[in-house]
Amino acid sequence: MERMKLSIVFPIKNQTRKLIGNLMSKGLPSFDALGVTYDVIIVPNGCEEEELAYLLEAAKSFPAQVKVSEHLSPGGKGKAVRHGFLLSNADYVMFMDADFATDLEAMGRIVPELTKADCFIGSRNAKGAKIPQKQTLLRRIMHNGSRFIIRHQFGLKEIKDTQCGFKFFRRAAILPLLERQIAFGAAFDVEYLYFLKLNGYTVVEVPVIWTDDPDSSFSHPVKAAWKFYKELRAIKKNRKNYILREGERC
Numbered sequence: 001m002e003r004m005k006l007s008i009v010f011p012i013k014n015q016t017r018k019l020i021g022n023l024m025s026k027g028l029p030s031f032d033a034l035g036v037t038y039d040v041i042i043v044p045n046g047c048e049e050e051e052l053a054y055l056l057e058a059a060k061s062f063p064a065q066v067k068v069s070e071h072l073s074p075g076g077k078g079k080a081v082r083h084g085f086l087l088s089n090a091d092y093v094m095f096m097d098a099d100f101a102t103d104l105e106a107m108g109r110i111v112p113e114l115t116k117a118d119c120f121i122g123s124r125n126a127k128g129a130k131i132p133q134k135q136t137l138l139r140r141i142m143h144n145g146s147r148f149i150i151r152h153q154f155g156l157k158e159i160k161d162t163q164c165g166f167k168f169f170r171r172a173a174i175l176p177l178l179e180r181q182i183a184f185g186a187a188f189d190v191e192y193l194y195f196l197k198l199n200g201y202t203v204v205e206v207p208v209i210w211t212d213d214p215d216s217s218f219s220h221p222v223k224a225a226w227k228f229y230k231e232l233r234a235i236k237k238n239r240k241n242y243i244l245r246e247g248e249r250c
Helices: 016-032 049-059 077-087 105-116 137-153 171-178 188-198 221-237
Strands: 005-012 037-044 066-068 092-096 119-123 166-170 203-207
Touching (some): 016 049, 016 105, 037 077, 077 092, 077 188, 092 171, 105 119, 105 166, 137 221, 166 171, 166 188, 171 188, 188 221
Parallel strands (some): 005 037
Antiparallel strands (some): 092 166
């Protein structure tokens, strides 16, 4: 019997050195230990020329299961994740961030259970989650504010954390959304989960150990928040388009 295959997608913008260091020292050894067939798809999205050149040079020494996609024009993290999922031919797809903020021990708990649900998401708010280093006050305010709106406006009250960058999907379940996707910024996570809920797919939330990246910051927090809430409104207005027709659900 052929082993299950998993694609691990890394959307990246100007964090090439951090990604390569984390991938080689932590990522690949952990992925090798999972006991599944896997590939890694790195999707550069709006990288500066110097960063892209560094990535492409490093790619020459990557193992065969690590691939670098074409360089996308700027368009948000959701654009890069979508591109990586479309490139995959795996049974399951997941994405995570270059900073490896989510401890990889969660993969060891999630991967053996993948066939039991359509989606598994890492959570910083679920019971048992650990955040050794607190986020800044601004990040906590933005996180809690968006969390309240999302849970109540989108009927996602059972999900405690929609924004953790550590999510697994059964590819056949999420594929119809990729054709409908309209959110490519920070709200794309909400769009994915809203689509799954509307169509009766199962989502399991898993507590994780999460460490804030000190190099990650909002250069324009008000602008970022406005763009996020603007995308949320567009997602809500697009509700009818997310509902699958008879025969489309896999």
